[in-house]
Amino acid sequence: MRVKTFLVAILVFSVLNDVSARPAIRPLRAAAPIVCGRRPLLEDPFSAAGSRIVGGNDALPGSWPWLVSIQQPLDYExxxxxxxxxxxxxxxxxxxxAAHCFKGVGSDYLEWRLVLGxxxxxxLASGTQIRKIIRKIEHEKYNPDTEENDIALLRMDRPVTFSNYIQPACLPQxxxxxxxxxECYIAGWGVTSEDSGEPADVLQQAQVHLIETKKCNSTSWYNGAIRNHNLCAGHEKGGIDSCQGDSGGPLMCRRPxxxxxxxxxxxxxxWGCAQAKSPGVYSSAQSFLDWTIAKITI
Known part of the structure; x- marks a missing residue:
């Protein structure tokens, strides 16, 4: 097995100050809630594709504004x-x-950083925001040997400010x-070929197909290794897939x-990257929806 290591919207209130000469004070009015899953700068992220994720292409600015790069320091400073x-x-x-991103890390993740936008x-562009991790919650039943319940949540040291480049994702109903x-996509900064040791510098994106669990679990595919809480996505003939460094990133689909x-x-x-009959395996966000909501609303 090769592990690929390397929402709830928030209601924001605005105060409208009355600067007129009238002494009357207007009541506070709530701003419209932030809508999840939107890309303010781009309706179709593939409308002007550049040229890899394995088999993908360069994403345009603001294509996937909920994407985060989780980074670890290379030096003590x-x-x-x-x-x-x-x-x-x-x-x-x-x-x-994904929980497996923190295998053997201990508390060192407190020195890591989150790069948003x-x-x-x-x-890094001017719209980028950087945060530290102050808390990590792994699923209580995460099994590092089988990668069952491979999901985790990271609490940032301070709230982010949403913008054209930073937006919350929707979770499935x-x-x-x-x-x-x-219409489903993957995106990330992982390696762009299985034998590459370097992550991509520019965010990569690719379109993938959801693959029925029964087929994905068949003898010539994953032979029973796919669990009820997993999803398979990619292409039967291979060629396009997430790879090392894409771990923890999203599998995304457009709501019709x-x-x-x-x-x-x-x-x-x-198993491998972009191999035939070995698509990417994902933890189903729907299967862990109650767990996720419970943890982020404590």
């Missing part, structure tokens, strides 16, 4: 950092990712039928009714 895993913004204080990691989702994007999976594991 914390001046240089390296991308390790991906994550998803679910609200102003929490990031959703980025596209090119070597040249309990009654979402995945068979009806035909609203056209917003929902994160339905968290990148977990797979």
């Amino acid at each position: 914390g001046r240089d950092f390296a991308h390790t895993c991906g994550g998803t913004i679910v609200n102003q204080q929490w990031v959703l990712t 980025a596209r090119q990691l070597s040249n 309990k009654d979402t039928v995945f068979n009806h989702l035909s 009714q609203t056209k917003t994007i929902a994160v339905i999976g968290i990148t977990s594991w797979g």
